[in-house]
Amino acid sequence: MLTQADACQQFRLAGRAAGRYKGCSESCTTDNMTLEELRGRLNEIDRQLLTLVAERQAVSRDIARAKRATGYPTRDYNRERDVLLGARATATELGVSPQVAESLLRLLIRSSLTTQEQASVAARGAGSGRRALIIGGAGKIGRWFADFMASQGFVVEIADPAGAPAPHLDAGDWRTSPLVQDFIIVATPLGATDAILRDLALRRPQGIVFDVGSLKSPLRSGLLALKSHGCRVTSVHPMFGPSTELLSGRHVIFIDLGSAAALQAAQELFAPTMVEQVVMSLDEHDRLIAYVLGLSHALNIAFFTALAESGEAAPRLARMSSTTFDSQLDVATLVAQESPDLYYEIQSLNDYGAESLEALAKAVERIRTAVLSRDAAEFAGLMQRGRDYLEDRRSVAERRA
Numbered sequence: 001m002l003t004q005a006d007a008c009q010q011f012r013l014a015g016r017a018a019g020r021y022k023g024c025s026e027s028c029t030t031d032n033m034t035l036e037e038l039r040g041r042l043n044e045i046d047r048q049l050l051t052l053v054a055e056r057q058a059v060s061r062d063i064a065r066a067k068r069a070t071g072y073p074t075r076d077y078n079r080e081r082d083v084l085l086g087a088r089a090t091a092t093e094l095g096v097s098p099q100v101a102e103s104l105l106r107l108l109i110r111s112s113l114t115t116q117e118q119a120s121v122a123a124r125g126a127g128s129g130r131r132a133l134i135i136g137g138a139g140k141i142g143r144w145f146a147d148f149m150a151s152q153g154f155v156v157e158i159a160d161p162a163g164a165p166a167p168h169l170d171a172g173d174w175r176t177s178p179l180v181q182d183f184i185i186v187a188t189p190l191g192a193t194d195a196i197l198r199d200l201a202l203r204r205p206q207g208i209v210f211d212v213g214s215l216k217s218p219l220r221s222g223l224l225a226l227k228s229h230g231c232r233v234t235s236v237h238p239m240f241g242p243s244t245e246l247l248s249g250r251h252v253i254f255i256d257l258g259s260a261a262a263l264q265a266a267q268e269l270f271a272p273t274m275v276e277q278v279v280m281s282l283d284e285h286d287r288l289i290a291y292v293l294g295l296s297h298a299l300n301i302a303f304f305t306a307l308a309e310s311g312e313a314a315p316r317l318a319r320m321s322s323t324t325f326d327s328q329l330d331v332a333t334l335v336a337q338e339s340p341d342l343y344y345e346i347q348s349l350n351d352y353g354a355e356s357l358e359a360l361a362k363a364v365e366r367i368r369t370a371v372l373s374r375d376a377a378e379f380a381g382l383m384q385r386g387r388d389y390l391e392d393r394r395s396v397a398e399r400r401a
Helices: 004-017 035-070 077-094 098-124 140-151 190-203 217-228 260-269 282-308 314-318 323-336 340-348 353-372 376-400
Strands: 131-135 155-159 183-186 208-211 233-238 251-255 276-280
Touching: 035 098, 077 098, 098 140, 131 140, 140 155, 140 183, 183 190, 190 208, 190 217, 190 340, 208 217, 208 260, 217 233, 217 282, 233 260, 233 282, 251 260, 251 282, 260 276, 276 282, 282 323, 282 340, 282 353, 340 353, 353 376
Parallel strands: 131 155, 131 183, 183 208, 208 233, 251 276
Antiparallel strands: 233 251
16 A cells, blocks of 8 residues: 555646646645646545545455355454554544544445455355346336346346347337246336236246336235236335345345245345345235335425415525424435435335324324423333333344344
């Protein structure tokens, strides 16, 4: 690794060769440098940093190979802790903020894990010589699955009115094409998926069939039709968005519909990743999703609706921001940018959706009553119950890690 003196020397020589930094002394002080020269120096330092990041990623791929050879798990939380503690200590010695050092190393660790996970998926080659059909593969989550399957060596075919995104093959109309693929993944909008599943059941495909919908109760008839026609069917819910690269810390839910072969095959697709796999029934899934998605979406929609109808102009609120407000605003902004049709389906098509909305309404009313009646004890009790619940959740997460 370059020392600071080496970096300065290289920078000075490069600058002089380009006709810059005429006033830069041999000790590489910046006292006499212009603003333009100083910015140029930062650019050179940034390039050196990125060169080292690229080198670190290359080493991460070698580490992934070594871990596979020895059966060592991809993620080592003790090692990560040691790296972060070491970074903070080194930063303190160098007069750099330990918080900045830790934030930077967390980003690098995440990048390293992503590199290692993707290398492990590709190395396994589970799809070599096999085919996968993605119905709806031009959509966001459909494209994610297309790329994911291709990374395992599958020949991926896309059946979508929008065509097939490169480099995948266009399967045309799946209704008239032979269904000879090893996997058929349905990644269509929720409102169209059940009919597609029922049509697939009539074709009796030999491959593994699963959907990736956010809700399962609206798909009940289609999934059961596939089962009754002897198809190997399961249902999958990836609990992450289509921009996700690293699956460590993420969850994929698998619905057991009675086909052990289909369930196992779907789970094996994610075996080389660090995703946490959860198996449950269809009804259990939708009951929990009513809170995990339905409640969180409703809360944020209520938040930005209240702001929009408050009569306060956005610029005025921006001048009065706080840490909590800004954090909530960031999440609400992401929700506001999502598809209203999809979010409406998640709220309205879940057989258990009313339960979480009722819980939210009751909670807001309890807060309102406590405040208007000046009942400080009740208000504190609400916060304490929430604190206890969140602490229990954190403890469970730490034990799993």
